[in-house]
Amino acid sequence: MTLISELTTLLGAGGVLTGTDVTSRAAGVWRADPLDALAIARPRSTSEVAGVLKLCHAEGVSVVTQGGLTGLVHGADATPEQLILSLERMRSIESIDPIQRTATVEAGVTLQALQEAAEEHQLAFPLDLGARGTATVGGNAATNAGGNRVIRYGMMRDMVLGVEAVLADGTVVSSMNHLIKNNAGYDLKQLFLGSEGTLGVITRLVLRLREAPSSQNVAFVAFADFPSVPRMLKRVDRELGGALSAYEVLWKNFYRLVTEAPASNQPPLAADYPYYALIEAQGNNDKIDKQRFEEVLEGALEDGDIVDAVIAQSSTERQKLWSIRDDVEQTFRYGPPVVFDVSLPIAAMETYVAKISAALDEQLDKAICWVFGHLGDGNLHIIVQTEAGDAPQSRETIERTIYGPLEKIGGSVSAEHGIGFEKKPYLHLSRSATEIGLMQNLKAALDPQGILNPGKIIDAPQSALR
Structure with a gap:
């Protein structure tokens, strides 16, 4: 046969x-x-x-x-x-335990389906992505997805309690732990989280749920300079008492891109400030949380940490503010862009962005560098385009420009999207030779023939059949 x-x-x-x-x-x-x-x-x-x-x-x-x-x-x-x-036919939400606050699911369940199932029990699965209706929890785990609320809840890795995975030879490793604390030997699930299917295939998961927040406050603020951005981050995180759930920052040119025609978003603030941030807080008391949120912003305005602000007064207004942050499709205005997802120390961001922007201007004709992202957790999204729409033809030059400076400042070529084929040539900028060698040893031990997602992240073992 x-x-x-x-x-x-x-x-x-x-x-x-x-x-x-x-x-x-x-x-x-x-x-x-x-x-x-x-x-x-x-x-x-x-x-x-x-x-x-x-x-x-x-x-x-x-x-x-x-x-x-x-x-x-x-x-x-x-x-x-x-x-x-x-895994598209493995979409069962097997159980939700409202006491232990866990969900047991198959890997093909979509993120949105899990979120909605948790809501029926007044619980929440806090990972959130724009692709929630299509992205699967197995894929989220295999790539260690991040998203909008990492600053409060962590990456996907922080939400996985147990996994069931299949090794290259068909061996099933079932580690379906339901406990938050379990220090009984090696935490085997970590081998598969973020491994992008190169060490095993995740088939089932036990995921940690949280009590659903009953209040949400969102503001859009403007800054006079970059030092004010991390200062405000520390302020809201401290004064909101752990309620801060998102701190999304937009550089001026990206803000203008998504709030000026032909974009349909209405600008909530004037477009002449250098930096903007969307700030979100989640809590459990509408009246008290709203009052505290407003007081924190008022204090920041008085002290000059922010220079302008608007606070959403309804769920519709909250969605409109988030739409500004999420309208990434505007970057396709001149054709296909080149998209980056990097992580670096917050204190280095201003200098880094200025450096790469100047370098791109020097090397490419009419280059545009849009910057925004989850600054609260050190993650920036950088999108490069040219007015001629030929950015993809200059991809190697652009990649070297974006990735090159990260090594010296302790940055990462991948904050939340993984390595795959695309970032493999630059992995050495973020991982030492010793680390990469250990990765190769793990690959050789678990997949000696190199049949699982070959060529992704690292090279397959020399004994790979093909």
Whole structure:
């Protein structure tokens, strides 16, 4: 029997897609190019995932695991000789425990579905991304997703209590821990979180839920200079007593881009300040929380930490303020941009942005560098475009300009989107040779044939079949 026939026998009707059923699918949510792979295997359970991997391991066929395909670093790209393992049929929310405040789910569950299920129990799963309706929790875990509220709740890694994963040879590692505190030996789940499917396939998870906040306050503020930005961050974090949930900063040119025609967002503040921030706080008492929020902003205005501010007075106004921050599609105005996701010390941000902006102006014709992001947790999104729309043709030059300065200031080439193929050449800027060597040893130990998502993050072991 061929591998395809064996997979069909294992997975049943609809379990294996080939031919146009593969190529009719896009390679990613943000992409137009089609998938190209040997086939797509669509298991319904951990045991079926194990069966697929056991067969592929025996045949030496590489496997690329795919979730919601919302990634930005080509971490789920496949080639014609590789098998795609899609978890799209593993979408069960198995249980929600309102006492232990946990959710047990299959990896194919979308982030939004989990959020809505938690809300029915007056609980919340605090990870939040713009792609919440498509991104899967398994993919979120495999890439250690971040999002808008890392400053309060941490990355995906901080929300995972247990995982079940399948190794390259089909061995199932079930570590479905439900406890917040469990120091019994090595924390094996950490091997798979952020590994982008290169060490094993996450199939089920135990996730930590939180009590749902009952109040939300959002403001949009302006600053006179950059030193005021981290000063205000410390102030609101301290004076709001742990309620701060988001601190999103926009450089002036990005603010103008998303609030001037043809953008549909109305500018809440004048567009001549150098920096802006969206500040969000979540609590449990509407009246008291609103009063405290307003008092903190009033004090900041009086002291000159901010120079202007507007506070949302309704859920509609809160959504409009968030829409300004999230309207990234405006950066496609001149054609496809080049998108970056970096992390660096907050104190180094002003100098870093000025340096890369000047370098891009020098090297490219009419280069535009838009900057915004989750500054509260050290994460900036940098989007580079040219008025001629030819930024992708200068990608290597742009990448060297953006990534190069990060090594000396202790920054990271990837804050929350992973490494994939795209950032692999620059991994050495953020990880030492010893660290990369240890990563390769782990890869060799868990996937000696190198069949799991080969070529992503680090090179496969020398013994890889293909």
